[in-house]
Amino acid sequence: MHFDKQARDWDNDPKKTERAVIIAKEIMEFIPTNNRMNALEFGCGTGLLSFQLKDFFKTITLADNSDGMITVLKEKIVKAGIENFKPIQIDSLESDLAQNDFDVIYTLMTLHHVLDVKNIAKEFNSKMKSGGFLCIADLVAEDGSFHSEHPDFNGHNGFDKIKLSKILSNSGFKVEYYKICLEIVKEFEDKTKSYPLFLMICKKN
Numbered sequence: 001m002h003f004d005k006q007a008r009d010w011d012n013d014p015k016k017t018e019r020a021v022i023i024a025k026e027i028m029e030f031i032p033t034n035n036r037m038n039a040l041e042f043g044c045g046t047g048l049l050s051f052q053l054k055d056f057f058k059t060i061t062l063a064d065n066s067d068g069m070i071t072v073l074k075e076k077i078v079k080a081g082i083e084n085f086k087p088i089q090i091d092s093l094e095s096d097l098a099q100n101d102f103d104v105i106y107t108l109m110t111l112h113h114v115l116d117v118k119n120i121a122k123e124f125n126s127k128m129k130s131g132g133f134l135c136i137a138d139l140v141a142e143d144g145s146f147h148s149e150h151p152d153f154n155g156h157n158g159f160d161k162i163k164l165s166k167i168l169s170n171s172g173f174k175v176e177y178y179k180i181c182l183e184i185v186k187e188f189e190d191k192t193k194s195y196p197l198f199l200m201i202c203k204k205n
Contacts, residue, residue, distance in 0.1 A: 024052030037103035043110025106135035121171035140196040173202035
């Protein structure tokens with residue numbers, strides 16, 4: 001997956017923006033309003049989801065390992081005049097972000113690219129304040145066809161609710177909300193296929 005090369009054209013797909021709008025609405029409806037909260041978007045890309053949440057949090061740290069995505073994001077922040085965004089290019093949560101710093105961590109269509117989900121779940125917990133919320137929006141377990149046009153993809157083919165819940169529970173979270181929020185429709189040569197996308201919200205114990 002070559003996200004640096006895709007960064008300039010990332011926002012040209014209106015379906016990505018629609019996806020962000022839907023997930024942002026679900027997050028804001030579940031999490032109690034508090035404009036003193038600090039949030040982290042992990043795997044932010046060009047910030048589509050955080051732009052929908054910019055007035056909901058005091059500060060938002062937007063983290064991604066793609067230099068191309070962060071470059072485009074910084075340009076968007078300047079153009080929009082947003083002052084509470086903190087973009088950062090990171091290699092790992094463990095070394096690049098402070099402990100117990102965030103009230104909310106959220107991620108959209110990123111977790112399936114993370115090879116070690118158990119480790120990242122523990123890192124999420126370590127970066128979060130007690131009672132904080134973790135919001136994961138990603139693919140329901142699928143047959144592997146979602147990334148079939150990317151032969152170099154080596155991540156996860158979505159997630160089973162029970163298995164992911166167990167990983168998060170073992171990492172100090174309690175699952176409080178789960179919903180299938182939308183479907184991503186992809187066109188193939190011989191068929192059209194829909195991929196459900198879930199939102200899971202957990203609370204740090």
